[in-house]
Amino acid sequence: MATRSRLGLVARRLAGAIPSIIGVVVVTFVLTRALPGDPAAYFAGAAADAESIEAVRHQLGLDRSLPEQFVGYVVALAQGDLGTSVSSGRPVTIELAERLPASIELTGLGLLFALMVAIPLGVLAATRPNSWVDHLCRVVVTAGVSLPTFFSGLFLVYVFYYLLGWAPSPLGRLDFIYLPPPQVTGFYTVDALLAGDTETFFAALRQLVLPALTLGLFALAPIARMTRGSMIQVLSGDFVRTARAMGLRRRTVLITYALRNALLPVITTLGMVFSFLLGSNVLVEKVFSWPGVGSWAIEGLIASDYAAVQGFVLTMAMLFIAVNLAIDVLYTLIDPRLGMDG
């Protein structure tokens, strides 16, 4: 009985995402058309006359009315066609397929690093208020919030590449002496492992460490702060007192009883943190010459390449919806109380 109602709840959450997706499709279309500048004039070049600009405009489909353009856009979208990037002349879907895994690999590792540091740090700080761990937590949180990512990125490069020489040159996903592994998932580390090529795996990992740390430092602060606050609240709760009065081991009390309850609000923040990361990706990718979607979108924006920008915004929005949906579903599965009032 409980399982079925929960499945129904998950289905309802999934259905709830459909309006957001429609909204995103409309908004990306309108926003990219509202970009300043005339792409036709831009791509026709400086020497173009009015006639050739018109020709380019017709070729791009920009001479049609907005509703017509929108219908064409939706029909193409339904067929998985995001248009052609006017600056590179390549289909946007292919560009995205190449660059999105690079960004996701970086963001994923950054988030993983942030979680692995922030949650234990938050828990330790909460169990030992005003100890050195608590102060460390406070310093890390303040630093993470106040240091801009491009600064911490450059700082890490300066220390670990320039001064210590531990890190490889911050130029992309692989040092030029290595060949990218055969593409399966698009994640170099995973693909290298699938190909059984540990050397390339470690090379790819080494490239990843600094940018992932930069992103992680940024993501760490809200997660650690949330974990600490939520943990302190839960630890003073009645059921933790009960668990202690029943003689349960400290580990069980802390992890099974307190942390699981404390993680509920942390999971909610994760959705927000992820969207922050998508935003700060752009800067980190620039600093580390990372061939991800962020830097590509910036170039597209500067070049008035609306197909690229539109593809980027659409993908990011979809990703964001997917992540929030996953968090919603996860939350529903963890917290049994949601089944009742959903």
Add this chain to the structure above:
Amino acid sequence: MAAALLAVDRLSVSFRTRSGVVKALEEVSFAVGRGEMVGLVGESGSGKSVSAYAVMGIQDPAARITGGTMHYSGVDLTAASERDLQDLRGCEMSMIFQSPRTALNPIRTIGRQIADVLLRHSGATTRTARDKAVEALAQVRITDPARRYGAYPFELSGGMCQRVMIAMALACDPQLLILDEPTTGLDVTTQAAIMDLVQELCRARNMGALLITHDLHMAADYCDRLVVMHAGHVVESAAVATLLSNPRHPYTAGLIAATPAPDRGLEAITSIPGSLPDLRGTLPPCRYRQRCTRALPACDLPGLAMTELDTGHLVKCRNPL
């Protein structure tokens, strides 16, 4: 009363707070024997729960035991390590709390929570723990215990949650049960049902029980002996009948006069003047001094101690009734 199961002797507990040291308990002594239910009564803030938490070893981190001893079946609780105390808690001595719905983990099924205690203490395996937990639920007369095993606290009523708490506390057959206002937040019929159940189970197992309550009626109905607390002091202790019919401490008399009874109208109920003193800084030997109508100049002299007026009837007062 034979050798006491729990003996608390001149226990003092202080809290370090930002605004000074709060002397929450001073020289508190009481004992609980096997098969006996002792009531710890007094108004809110008199130190009843602090005493119980100190016995269980689950007091607030800011609390410090500054003097006295606590013995459970000969084991010195004040000297025991946290690890040894953990082994005792939930196994030898157990505790039931007020507001049972929040006292249970909201996102873990009640069966799993009972099984956690069984796995910790009774050497049950994951497989047998389930059956034992269902058995424990059946013992507190929860209908269809096998199905309730998978229920979450929010799916049960308050009275049902308190039954679950009792099942959890008794799962490992403890010798001592502490009940911290177990019926607060339950309706009157449920209160009686819960207390009857506790009394029955305690008698059947010959357990010692310590009932913390501010409800003098309930204490009178279920307890063998009463210990009256005021502002961190034990002011009087005696058998229930003696204490109610012949209170010797002015505070106990005040408490009784402030309790509604079937044969007494609302106008006959009197309140105790004043409120609990501030427990910071230096305090007079008798902490009831400021509220007492029978105070004498001698009350300010140091050296006030519990005196045995009759057999088993102890009072801490220089001018008893």
